[in-house]
Amino acid sequence: MKIAITAASGKLGSAIVKATVALISQENVIGLARTPDKAKHLGVEVRPGDYNDQKQLEHSLQSVDTLLLVSGMDAPDKRIGQHRNVIEAAKKAGVKKIVYTSVQGAEENTAFSPVVQSNRQTEKDVISSGLDWVVGRNGIYIEPDIEYIENYRKAGGIFNCAGDGRCGYTSRNELAYAYARMLTEDKHNGHTYNLHGEAITQRQLAEYFNSAFGTNLIYKSMTVEAYREERKAELGDFIGTIIAGIYQGIREGKSDNVSHYLTAAGREHESWQTYFARIKANA
Numbered sequence: 396m397k398i399a400i401t402a403a404s405g406k407l408g409s410a411i412v413k414a415t416v417a418l419i420s421q422e423n424v425i426g427l428a429r430t431p432d433k434a435k436h437l438g439v440e441v442r443p444g445d446y447n448d449q450k451q452l453e454h455s456l457q458s459v460d461t462l463l464l465v466s467g468m469d470a471p472d473k474r475i476g477q478h479r480n481v482i483e484a485a486k487k488a489g490v491k492k493i494v495y496t497s498v499q500g501a502e503e504n505t506a507f508s509p510v511v512q513s514n515r516q517t518e519k520d521v522i523s524s525g526l527d528w529v530v531g532r533n534g535i536y537i538e539p540d541i542e543y544i545e546n547y548r549k550a551g552g553i554f555n556c557a558g559d560g561r562c563g564y565t566s567r568n569e570l571a572y573a574y575a576r577m578l579t580e581d582k583h584n585g586h587t588y589n590l591h592g593e594a595i596t597q598r599q600l601a602e603y604f605n606s607a608f609g610t611n612l613i614y615k616s617m618t619v620e621a622y623r624e625e626r627k628a629e630l631g632d633f634i635g636t637i638i639a640g641i642y643q644g645i646r647e648g649k650s651d652n653v654s655h656y657l658t659a660a661g662r663e664h665e666s667w668q669t670y671f672a673r674i675k676a677n678a
Contacts (some may be wrong), residue, residue, distance in 0.1 A: 397458050398578050399490075400467035401481065403446050404433035406538075407496065409613060410571035411463055412437050418575050427455055446477035451568075452484035459485075461492040464521070469512035478517040482524050484573040489507050492527035493586065494577050499532045499563065499589060501649040506623075506640030512646040518587070527584045529577045532661065534563040534572055534591025535641065540600065541674070544608055552613040553601050556622035557645040563591030563652055564600075566670065580588075588655035592664035599667075607671040608678065619643045 396656045398415055402408035403426030416424050427444025428434040442455035446467050456462065462485050464517065467474045478495075485493055497518055521528045538545075543644040547553055573590050577583045595603075601612040615623070619639060627635030645648055656664040 396460045396579075397423050397425060398461045398463065399427055399442075399456060399459040400463040401427045402445070402467075403437060403439075403441060403463065404430060405429040405571065407567050408463075408465045409434065410435055410567045411465075411470075411574045412439060414568075414571035415448065415578055418571035418579050419583075421542055425459060427452075432669075434479075446480055448478040449484050452481055453487045456485055456488035456490055459488060459490050461494070462490045462494075463578055464493055464495045465516075466496050466498065466514055466517070471509040475520075479520055480592045482520055486524060488527065489491040490526065492529075493521050493524060494529045494574060496574065497530050497532045497587075499534055499591070499652055500553070500652055501642065501644035501647055505643045505645055505647075505649075506636040508640065510637065514579055516659075519607075527581075529583045529585070530587040531570070531574060531577060531590045532587065532652075534589070534654075535645075537564040537566050537670070539574070542596060542609075544604065547612055548603065548608070549609055552615055553604075553621075553640045554615050554617055554625075555589045555597065556598045556619045556639065557642045558616045560597055560648055561594035561596055561651040562600075562643040562645045563589070563594040563650050563654060564667075565591040565607050567658070570666055572662075576660050579632060583659065586658075588653075588659040589640050589652045590656050590659060591654050592652045592656065592670075593667060594654075595667060603671045607675040619646070629661075 400412050424439045424440040428493040429445045443451050467477050469522045497514040502511050518530050598614040601614045623639035626638045
């Protein structure tokens with residue numbers, strides 16, 4: 396069985412390549428990347444995989460049985476068509492199964508909602524493709540918060556608009572393990588899974604940071620409007636508004652969902668106690 400993984404040069408795609416290689420032979424894993432040279436370090440065959448080029452994709456998907464479609468990073472309106480290019484190319488190339496990395500979040504009334512809606516459309520497109528399918532809805536990555544620790548340290552705390560909302564965080568490595576299972580096991584076909592660990596509040600996140608990094612962070616909630624303006628000032632209008640929309644969704648309970656990680660991966664999601672203890676040990 397040949398498995399192809401799109402966006403193989405990206406952080407999630409490369410993690411899924413590595414996790415899949417760990418389950419099956421290296422020769423049966425193929426990376427697809429818009430710039431193949433950026434994925435050569437993965438040690439698998441890498442083929443061109445530009446979401447805007449359906450003919451190229453069709454050629455690159457020859458001999459592939461199962462395809463992992465990593466959700467694109469373009470604007471929501473462009474993303475739907477790009478994903479359709481991948482799906483159509485897969486059908487024409489004889490691919491039998493598509494696994495799609497979707498997302499959790501508020502489907503309406505936040506600045507992040509157009510992104511969620513575009514993913515929901517791709518979910519429908521994958522399900523109606525006529526191929527076997529599995530959909531994973533990713534929780535929010537924990538890694539960006541870890542990478543932001545110095546900013547939190549300087550500010551003395553975590554300040555956003557999530558309020559007391561609980562967030563189902565996950566990590567790219569945990570997602571990669573689950574997707575490797577979903578790619579290689581037929582029992583997942585026809586299922587949609589929420590993929591995240593224990594849902595925690597921002598105050599709990601601050602406490603985990605304090606235990607791992609020796610900080611004394613507090614959490615202070617902001618209004619959605621104030622947080623949006625603060626994020627726009629640092630990150631620009633587009634990204635800043637999107638980030639504020641994500642945290643608004645957390646505030647509204649849209650990231651506090653039932654997790655299907657155990658069913659998808661065959662084991663429990665790593666606990667946050669274990670995750671942050673490892674960070675502390677490696678610090």
